Amino acid sequence: MTRVRIVDVAKTAGVSRATVTNALKGTGRMTGRTREHVLSVAAALGYPLATDPRRLSPSRTLALGVTTLGAEAWNFAALPYFAQVIAGALASAHARGYGLTVLPAAPADRRWHALVADGVLMLDPQQDDPVERLLRASDVPRVYVGRPACPEPSDVWVDNDHDSVLRSVLALLRSQGARRIALIAGPGSDYYACRNAEIYRLWSAEHGNDPLILPLDHPELGEALFATRRGERPDAVYGIYESAGRLALDAALRQGLRVPDDVLVACMSEDPAYTETAPPITTLSLSPRLAGGLAVEALIQLIETGKACPIPSLPVHLAVRASTRRG
Amino acid sequence: MTRVRIVDVAKTAGVSRATVTNALKGTGRMTGRTREHVLSVAAALGYPLATDPRRLSPSRTLALGVTTLGAEAWNFAALPYFAQVIAGALASAHARGYGLTVLPAAPADRRWHALVADGVLMLDPQQDDPVERLLRASDVPRVYVGRPACPEPSDVWVDNDHDSVLRSVLALLRSQGARRIALIAGPGSDYYACRNAEIYRLWSAEHGNDPLILPLDHPELGEALFATRRGERPDAVYGIYESAGRLALDAALRQGLRVPDDVLVACMSEDPAYTETAPPITTLSLSPRLAGGLAVEALIQLIETGKACPIPSLPVHLAVRASTRRG
Structure with missing residues (x-):
């Protein structure tokens, strides 16, 4: 895949290169509408995420995103599994003094370009997910909840067996x-x-x-x-x-x-x-609350020391009820 | 209260005024440590929040914070009441295409100064809370979960009777x-x-x-x-x-x-x-999930139309159990 450049974003968005640069950096004079337009185009084209450590450093905030499923947005936070992953991640992040931004699931979301975060938790990555591609092309520390489809040696994830x-x-x-x-x-x-x-x-x-x-x-x-x-x-x-x-x-x-x-x-x-x-x-x-908590612990370790820690498989609890009891 | 100026932050932090300006805007060349230091000093002194609409506009993200209790940080997200407020807020924010940043409870947190958000939900505001003071001095739209101690006519909140x-x-x-x-x-x-x-x-x-x-x-x-x-x-x-x-x-x-x-x-x-x-x-x-959801709806209405909508009192559910049954 050819790397998307500023000029490609500028051409598609119909603005100058300087405007693209300013929109991505949050600087310069332009309307909010223009800035949104440029960020949307940058996200749609797959322009790499900003990874200026000076910009990322002071936030002490983590971001949590879920993979997109086709072209549809879906309200993952309303499902009990994801709600518990988020609750576990939030409690662990706050216990370590970090904030947590939970982004909606929407394809090629422009927010990933305007993101201020020290690291990212990515839930249930799909193959060829556009957000995951953006993250991999950046050097933002990331931890997965759910093993990536095609993991690289340095990837860190929490999962069940x-x-x-x-x-x-x-x-x-x-x-x-x-x-x-x-x-x-x-x-x-x-x-x-x-x-x-x-x-x-x-x-x-x-x-x-x-x-x-x-x-x-x-x-x-x-x-x-x-x-x-x-x-x-x-x-x-x-x-x-x-x-x-x-x-x-x-x-x-x-x-x-x-x-x-x-x-x-x-x-x-x-x-x-x-x-x-x-x-x-x-x-x-699948112990989602623990999954969220351990993923945050691993991510903060990665952010603060640059090193990954080994993560054990998450426990599973089987509740046998009448629907599988025969005779 | 005298308004805190850039020069006050610069003097206390021991840096130039230009460095303070750059630290607050996320621009300029400096180490992450310097930027953190400046933002911490700005927060501690009560320097007003940045409210540049060009900066706030593209994020489509809401922030949720809770009042501080004295000098101690406390893990409010681990309490069932707050966990449910957050879950309700998150589902409503995502349904409307907004992300949600949940900040830890810590006094005069520097993150409030590095915040990129279109609006803020403030939970259980205390009298003279430093974060609430910062928010009131800015023009970031805000909605309270729990009536403010000293509400102003334009304040919007959700609460029970x-x-x-x-x-x-x-x-x-x-x-x-x-x-x-x-x-x-x-x-x-x-x-x-x-x-x-x-x-x-x-x-x-x-x-x-x-x-x-x-x-x-x-x-x-x-x-x-x-x-x-x-x-x-x-x-x-x-x-x-x-x-x-x-x-x-x-x-x-x-x-x-x-x-x-x-x-x-x-x-x-x-x-x-x-x-x-x-x-x-x-x-x-106290119906916390509904409280979070309604507060987000009211906040998005405030952000997108500039107008507040009337919010009904939240319902209450009393579960009478053995601890209050006598005879």
Whole structure:
């Protein structure tokens, strides 16, 4: 990829090079509208982030961003998993005297160019995420929550051991009599989605499970899950996202199937509401509050000493409920 | 109060006026250490915040800060009430395309001077809070969560109707046979603490209740609460802070008193742990998530239109549990 230059931003934005420089530095005389326009163009073209240490130094502030999913903004902070990552990150940042800026998820956000931060936490990086590309091209210290899809040797991240976690969930479902287990994963290209799908395929091959992977945004998830055209109808579903349990439960009921008698249902979730569904749904917690806290600790260590510290795998808590108890 | 000038900051910091100007603007050549030093001095002296709209405009970011309590930093984001205010503010900010910077609570924080934000949410402002003074002297749009101690006509805030809330709690305790109700409130000088104490005194006068107000940081809260020297021993305690219920319960047990038989206990709290104490403690929720969300909506309206919108009183949820049920 050719490096985007000031002149490219100036041409696309229809302004002078001096105006681009001033807009990026926050100097010069121009309207707020012009400045916003220039920053938006710079972000859209992938112009590198400013990394002037004199500008970054006095802020004692960290930034937290999440990967973008396609062209849509999505309110990740409203999901229990991300809310707990943020709460853990915030408490640790404040305990160390740092502020935390939580940016909305929007593609090529111009705020990444106007950012004043000593370091960045990046949640669930997707492959080829434009913000992650900008960060990699800069020298702003960064720590990932969720392993990057293509990590470089110096990358630092916190994550769970998804291989053993998924295997233990599949073993649980199998021990309760499941003969065909379906997986809800994707459409994202983050490591969490990709690795879970990969382990699921391996496990399926090892255990003679006819694999069926459906993305969360499938337009007819219910029908696709429980249709009998493609081989035997699944009698168990595991979803790697918080809403997957409710979706699978609703889909089963609409198809006239009973949970857990006809179909077992489990999902990853930090949402206490799954204790109150009918039946209550088995969930897996990924320790997001701890993830946020450890990521901040690692990031501050990186900022203050330039050195990464080893981070252990995060614990997982499986709450077995009626949705996976048979007989 | 005389307005602090650039030259005052320069003299105290031992640098030139040009260096102060550059440090405040984020321009010029100097080490990060020098810049930090100058910003710290500016903050300590109360030098007004930069309010250059060209600087503030492109960020589309809000800042959230909490009042300082004396000279100590305190990790407010770890308390359930504030965690929920922040979560509500974050979801609303992101839904409107704004980022949110949450600053740690520390007196005269230099970050307020390096701040890039379109507007500020200020939580629980104390009387004479140095950060609030800085904000009032600037023209950065601001909204309070919790009424300011001395509001000006243009001030915008979200809050509960503490008068009727406290009266209903006191009536509940009285209906369960309480003859002397003590209040845990303070030591802060925020409106919440002051107004609750004021209403409590009024109610006490109206109902022949011998008033006893103790601050949360009283060195011997338990002894002071249940000592019999000062009139009749209290047979009910209401605390306006999240930790007050547990403190009162522990203090009662240490004095050999039973809850609810000898002492009724209730407190404001958003902490679900009070459902599991022995006995479970009656709590009052102030709807902090809604408070954060409404405050952000009001702030964005102020930023984008320059106009304040009327904000209704926030609802309150009283969960009556065993700690206030007698007979």
